[in-house]
Amino acid sequence: MDYNNLKVPAHVGIILDGNGRWAKEKGMNRTEGHKEGAKNLKILGKYILSKGVKVVSIYAFSSENFKRSKEEVTFLMNLFTAKFSEELNSFHDDNIKVVFSGRREKLSKKLLYVMDKLTEKTNHNTGGILNICLNYSARNEIIDMVKKINNDNIDNSMIDEKLISKYMYNELPDIDFLIRTSNEYRLSNFMLWQLSYAELYFCKTYFPDFNTDEFDNAILEYTKRDRRFGKIDYSK
Ligand code: IPE
Ligand code: IPE
Ligand code: MG
Numbered sequence: 752m753d754y755n756n757l758k759v760p761a762h763v764g765i766i767l768d769g770n771g772r773w774a775k776e777k778g779m780n781r782t783e784g785h786k787e788g789a790k791n792l793k794i795l796g797k798y799i800l801s802k803g804v805k806v807v808s809i810y811a812f813s814s815e816n817f818k819r820s821k822e823e824v825t826f827l828m829n830l831f832t833a834k835f836s837e838e839l840n841s842f843h844d845d846n847i848k849v850v851f852s853g854r855r856e857k858l859s860k861k862l863l864y865v866m867d868k869l870t871e872k873t874n875h876n877t878g879g880i881l882n883i884c885l886n887y888s889a890r891n892e893i894i895d896m897v898k899k900i901n902n903d904n905i906d907n908s909m910i911d912e913k914l915i916s917k918y919m920y921n922e923l924p925d926i927d928f929l930i931r932t933s934n935e936y937r938l939s940n941f942m943l944w945q946l947s948y949a950e951l952y953f954c955k956t957y958f959p960d961f962n963t964d965e966f967d968n969a970i971l972e973y974t975k976r977d978r979r980f981g982k983i984d985y986s987k
Contacts, residue, residue, distance in 0.1 A: 752967040752970075754802045754803060754970070757970050757971065757973075757974045758970075758973060758974040758976075759802060759803040759804060759970070760804060760927035760928040760950075760970075760973060761804065761805045761806065761924055761927055762804070762805065762806040762807075762808065762923060762924050762925060762926045762927050762928075762945075763799060763804050763806070763807050763808070763926070763927070763928050763929075763930065764807075764808045764810075764926040764928070764929040764930070764941065764942060764945070764946065764949065765795075765807065765808070765809050765810065765929075765930045765931075765932075766810045766929070766930070766931040766932070766935075766938070766939060766941055767788060767792065767809060767810060767811070767932060767958040767961075768931060768932050768933040768935055768957075768958055769784075769932050769933025769934075769935075769956070769957030769958050769959075770784035770785045770787070770788040770957070770958055770959060771784050771785075772784070772933065772957055773787065773788075773957035773958070773959045773960065774787070781823060782823070782826045784957075784959060785826065785827060785830055786830065787959035788958045788959050789830055789834050790959075791958065791959050791960075791961065791962070792809065792811075792958075793834075793838060793841075794962075794963070795961065795962070795963065795966060796809065796847075796881050797845055797847070798963045798966065799966060800845075800847060800878060800879030800881065802970075804879065805879055805880065805924070806879065806880040806881075806882060806923055806924065807879070807880070807881050807882065808852070808882040808884060808923070808926065808942060808945075809881065809882065809883050809884060810884045810887065810939075810941050811831070811883050811884060811885050811887075812827060812831070812853075812884075812885045812886060812887070813884075813886075813887055813888060813939060813940060813941070814853070814854065814886050814887060814888035814891060814940075815888065815939070815940065817857060817886075828858070828859060828862055831862055831885065832859070832861055832862045832865055835862075835865040835866060835868075835869050836865045836868075838869075839865070839868060839869055839872060842869065842873055842876075842881070843872050843873050843876065845878060846876045846877060846878030846879075847873060847876055847878050847879055847880070847881050848873045848874065848875075848876040848877070848878075848879070848880045848881070849869045849870060849873045849880075849881045849883065850870060850880060850881070850882050850883070850921045851866050851870065851882070851883050851884075851885055851920075852882055852883070852884045852885075852887050852892065852919075852920035852921055853884055853885045853886040853887035853888075853891075853920065854886050854887075854888075854891060854895070855886070856886070857886055858885070858886055866885075880923070882921055882923060884941070884942070887920075887940075887941070888940050889938075889940045889941055889942050889943040889944065890940060890943070892919055892920055892942075892944070893943070893944065895920070896915060896918040896919055899918050900914075900915075900918050915944070916944075916945075919944065919945070923945065925945050925946075925947065925948060925949070926942060926945045926946050926949040927949060927950065927973075928949060928950050928952065928969075928973050929941075929946055929949045929950070929951050929952065930952045930953075930954070930961075930966075930969055931951075931952070931953050931954075932954055932956050932957060932958045932961045933955070933956070933957050933958060934953070934954075934955045935953070936953050948978075948980060950973055950976045950978065952969050952972060952973070954969070
């Protein structure tokens with residue numbers, strides 16, 4: 752699709768959901784859905800950044816997801832570890848900067864090692880930012896932000912929106928457009944601060960089937976949205 756006549760959001764958020772149901776409906780194990788979701792994410796993430804979007808934030812694993820079975824959590828952690836090491840060069844070759852948001856606690860040494868490698872290696876890349884939210888909770892991010900501000904002895908007079916954004920896990924612009932797949936209509940503790948004025952888009956497709964055509968459709972919808980930010984255009 753030609754994006755020249757479309758409005759391109761600077762920051763896209765994706766709550767990738769429905770991997771398990773995708774697999775279940777095909778008579779497969781939930782883990783097959785996660786594998787397929789990971790494959791799709793690689794293609795989709797690169798496509799989105801190639802279309803002029805500056806930042807893509809992906810909800811890959813919530814802090815609440817640790818409540819799932821040990822088998823599923825272990826499978827996902829191993830999948831992340833394998834994918835991040837496999838893709839180390841490909842993200843770098845595509846000039847994509849990878850960052851992570853979330854708490855490091857509960858993540859294995861091996862996973863943290865590949866995450867750090869990916870961040871270090873791609874740190875100076877300029878072709879867009881892929882923010883992977885892993886062991887992420889928006890409320891924890893706010894708690895951690897308050898603690899950091901407190902530790903730095905910041906005076907109250909200095910605290911404004913800009914400073915708070917600086918103290919989040921990564922300093923990123925607000926999310927313009929949020930996509931959630933799989934027919935669920937909630938935020939599930941995702942980037943509450945950054946989403947405050949985002950346009951929301953919910954679709955029925957399960958994430959493994961949310962391909963580049965589906966993303967194009969979402970952007971067509973975004974292009975039609977009238978973002979007012981509280982203002983009124985009296986000339987209309
Ligand atoms: C999203 O798919 C991936 C993660 C939350 C890790 P789900 O695993 O939530 O799939 P459903 O919602 O159960 O179908
Ligand atoms: C949200 O999906 C978390 C991620 C996409 C990683 P869930 O499937 O865990 O959310 P709930 O439980 O349906 O709210
Ligand atoms: Mg789900």
